Amino acid sequence: MxxxxxxxxxxxxxxxxxxxxxxxxxVVIDADTIAREVVEPGTPGLAEVVEAFGEGVLRPDGTLDREKLGSIVFADAAQLKILNGIVHPKVGARVEELQRAAPEDxxxxxxxxxxxxxxxxxxxxxxxxxxxxxxxxxxxxxxxxxxxxxxxxxxxxxxxxxxxxxxxxxxxxxxxxxxxxxxxxxxxxxxxxxxxx
Known part of the structure; x- marks a missing residue:
């Protein structure tokens, strides 16, 4: 590989x-796409984000309001660290899963x-x-x-x-x-x- x-x-x-x-x-593994997938409605990732940042980061349809969350985390390094602590391990796990599924060559x-x-x-x-x-x-x-x-x-x-x-x-x-x-x-x-x- x-x-x-x-x-x-x-x-x-x-x-x-x-x-x-x-x-x-x-075999293309897109980090941005995976980062969005791990916080889709119904995922543990989205539940953890809501627990950390409150219901205010959700749109009325239950999806993550990325702009609202961005305004919180990009203004505060500690908040960004919390978000990264939720999302990065999930992205890493998904990347490893996709990598394992790829053919050896x-x-x-x-x-x-x-x-x-x-x-x-x-x-x-x-x-x-x-x-x-x-x-x-x-x-x-x-x-x-x-x-x-x-x-x-x-x-x-x-x-x-x-x-x-x-x-x-x-x-x-x-x-x-x-x-x-x-x-x-x-x-x-x-x-x-x-x-x-």
Missing amino acids: LKVGLTGGIGSGKSEVSRRLAAHGA AVVVYDVPLLAENGLAPLYDVVIVVDAPDDVRIERLRTFRGMAEADARARIAAQATREDRLAVADIVIDNGGTLESLDAQADKVWLDLTTRR
């Missing part, structure tokens, strides 16, 4: 690369947005960084996510710098151009990964 860490700053196109690698046959791609920020590069056999210039990322965030330019710049500034991400990269995919260029690079990277298994 080849463990591949895939990361990139917001708006870099990491999800596009992830989809292309999955289409080639990679699989290329397992871990889609990890904060890989550089959290010093996780040593956990993987190969680290792929999807890179794009800040102006391209800002334009994508404005166009595809409806973000104001100031918000896009603030989100980019809150993450690791391009230099920090590139410093942990074994493979860099330049996604500042066209989708055709991205397709060609993803094909080449897949061939590279399959020779490393």
Whole structure:
């Protein structure tokens, strides 16, 4: 099994690369998706979050109000630590479960947005960084996510710098151009990964 860490700053196109690698046959494990799954209605994770932060973090339909919870935890390091203590072990357990289910010769791609920020590069056999210039990322965030330019710049500034991400990269995919260029690079990277298994 080849463990591949895939990361990139917001708006870099990491999800596009992830989809292309999955289409080639990679087993993709998406940390953000799992983090949402472990606090869906009816899960022990959501019950623990409500116990820790109160019913006010729920929407009327019983789902987690992520914005409300975010406003609590991102303003208070102690509260964030409590939330991470609930969610991270559940995410870790689910990741291990998915990893065990993968075939022995699989290329397992871990889609990890904060890989550089959290010093996780040593956990993987190969680290792929999807890179794009800040102006391209800002334009994508404005166009595809409806973000104001100031918000896009603030989100980019809150993450690791391009230099920090590139410093942990074994493979860099330049996604500042066209989708055709991205397709060609993803094909080449897949061939590279399959020779490393």
